[in-house]
Amino acid sequence: MPDFAIVSIVSNKGGCGKSMVSSNIAYQLKRQGVRVGILDADVDSPYLSEMVGAAGKITLDSQRRMVPVLHRGVPLVSFSLWLPDAFAGATMAGSSHERWITDAIEHTAWGNIDMLIVDLPAGTSLDEYVLVKRVGGKRFLGVIAVAIPNVPSGLLRVHGTASFQAIRILGVIENMSGDVFGRGSIAAFCKSKSLRFLGSIPLDARIRERHERHEPDVPEDLREPIRNAAAVIIESAKIKAVAR
Amino acid sequence: MSEEGIRQGLKERAATWIINRVAGLANSKVDIARLQAIHNANEGRISRMTLTDINKSFYFRVKDGKLQLLSGAEKLDGGFDLTVDTLVSMASGKQKRMDPGTGKIFSVEFTPIDAVTQGLVRIWGEAASNDLLLFAKAVYGSIWGQLKTEINATATAAANGTNGANGHA
Numbered sequence: 001m002p003d004f005a006i007v008s009i010v011s012n013k014g015g016c017g018k019s020m021v022s023s024n025i026a027y028q029l030k031r032q033g034v035r036v037g038i039l040d041a042d043v044d045s046p047y048l049s050e051m052v053g054a055a056g057k058i059t060l061d062s063q064r065r066m067v068p069v070l071h072r073g074v075p076l077v078s079f080s081l082w083l084p085d086a087f088a089g090a091t092m093a094g095s096s097h098e099r100w101i102t103d104a105i106e107h108t109a110w111g112n113i114d115m116l117i118v119d120l121p122a123g124t125s126l127d128e129y130v131l132v133k134r135v136g137g138k139r140f141l142g143v144i145a146v147a148i149p150n151v152p153s154g155l156l157r158v159h160g161t162a163s164f165q166a167i168r169i170l171g172v173i174e175n176m177s178g179d180v181f182g183r184g185s186i187a188a189f190c191k192s193k194s195l196r197f198l199g200s201i202p203l204d205a206r207i208r209e210r211h212e213r214h215e216p217d218v219p220e221d222l223r224e225p226i227r228n229a230a231a232v233i234i235e236s237a238k239i240k241a242v243a244r
Numbered sequence: 245m246s247e248e249g250i251r252q253g254l255k256e257r258a259a260t261w262i263i264n265r266v267a268g269l270a271n272s273k274v275d276i277a278r279l280q281a282i283h284n285a286n287e288g289r290i291s292r293m294t295l296t297d298i299n300k301s302f303y304f305r306v307k308d309g310k311l312q313l314l315s316g317a318e319k320l321d322g323g324f325d326l327t328v329d330t331l332v333s334m335a336s337g338k339q340k341r342m343d344p345g346t347g348k349i350f351s352v353e354f355t356p357i358d359a360v361t362q363g364l365v366r367i368w369g370e371a372a373s374n375d376l377l378l379f380a381k382a383v384y385g386s387i388w389g390q391l392k393t394e395i396n397a398t399a400t401a402a403a404n405g406t407n408g409a410n411g412h413a
Contacts, residue, residue: 060381064283064374082373083357084380096360096367103373 002105004037005237006116006136007170010129011146012154014122017175019048020207021146021226022119023216026074028223028230029115037068037113040078041101041128042121043092049078053214058082066108075111077104098131105135115237130165141236142168144198144229148176152185159193171198171232173225178203196232199225255298255328262335263293263302263313265394269387270311277309279382290314291369292323295331322369324376330364336399337392355388356380 009022022038029036040048054071058081061067066082068075079100092100110116120128120143133140143162147155155172162169174186177200190197201207206219218226245253270276280286288307295301303314333339339354357380359365367376 058377060283060374060378062282062284064285064371064378066374066377082377083361084377092361092363096363096365099367099369100373103371107371107374 001137002110002116002135002139004110004113004116004139005233006105006118006132006140007233007236008118008120008129008132008140008143009146010120010143010158011122012157013151014045016122016146016148016154017201018122018146019051019119020211020216020218021144021173021175021201021229022117023048023052024218024223024226025144025229025233026117027072027217028226029117029233030072030074032230032234034115034230034234035111035113036115036117037075037110038077039101039104039116039118040076040080041104041118041132043079043097043100044121046078046080048119049076049081051211051214052076052216054078054081056081057084061109063109064107066104068108068110075113077108101128101131102135105132115233129161129167133165133167141233142170144170144233145172145195146175147172147186147189149174149182149185149200152189155186155189159195169195170236171196171229173198173229174200176203177201198228198232201225252298255295256300259295259298259300259302259328259331262331262391262395265391266335266387267304267311267313269390270383273390274383274386276306276311279378280306280309283378285378289321289375290317290319291375292317292320294323294325295328296325297327297329320369322367322372322375324365324367324372326359326365330359332395334359335388335391336395337388356384 009018009025011018019040026036026038038048040046042048049069052071054069054076056069058069058077059067066077068077069081105116118132120132145155145158147158159169172186172190172195174183177183180203183200187197201218201222204219204222210217285306288305290303290305293302293304303317305312305314333354334356337354338351339358340349340351342349356365356376360367360376367373
């Protein structure tokens, strides 16, 4: 069992901003003094390392453990960094897929981290939800769900999967809220299910512009949901945060 | 013998030749003892490769600076399952594909990592991903060039009715 706490970031569909939220939560935790690592567990289409501009490749240490790429002071493992060459996509057999995620958690030299943020593949496949819970054991704290306001039913599926597997939803972030996709539906859903609503990140061109420059941080004035997520995680993990 | 039996026999023969050549080339071209020392791989973990379409397994381990083929194993640490076709594609470094628009067959480069990411190889066992990475980085690059050459020469020779590279047929 890992000696660090684990939180998964989930959404029922792709394109909700899961990788953006994952990296931002990790960087926020780091700013608050938490020793954190990131695992991009999206084997089919890993995007997080590209988004944050991480370069390099996963190597093996003297114990044959994976050595993460250190980017912005945060150890990062992604399938795209694990592969020796560039690749276009994977359709790995389920058991190989599970093996890779398990090895990435258990057989990686994460260093002295307190917390691992796992960016799960989109969807509500039980495999990944349950796998990370099983590998994390008692150190698995739960999930942060990311949802967009025009598809509140997606959150219903996340809620259903989590309930069925007794996985705690630590909180929900509404992403891309505004005139295009609407606003408010995710907060209303959270209220109806007694879930903790962490706030809305608006559909803001500054986020895209930053991503194009491989600067994943959400602008400071839009960061409240991220700060709330970090606070919930710290509270759940009972980590003593040290403000920097 | 039935046509199916002949096909199975040919597949087994091809697979056995490839496995033996991989072991031979790895032991002659790769400093396995050095890799063992660098990665603390001295425990002699036993892996099993199962060829699912002919229901045949090969057992091997890295020990005393050599890649050793075993006749069997009582305890397994991990392994991988694949078909003979996939093994041949990996060894020859080429995979045949069909253009869905024109129906034309063409070849693309193909590596063990491609085989895993395409779901054609199922890996299992503790830290199998780590071992696969070590194999791909430290062994594949050193032996596959020659293996590809030998296989392609053998295939060409077979098509021409002559002996292949080094007399392997």
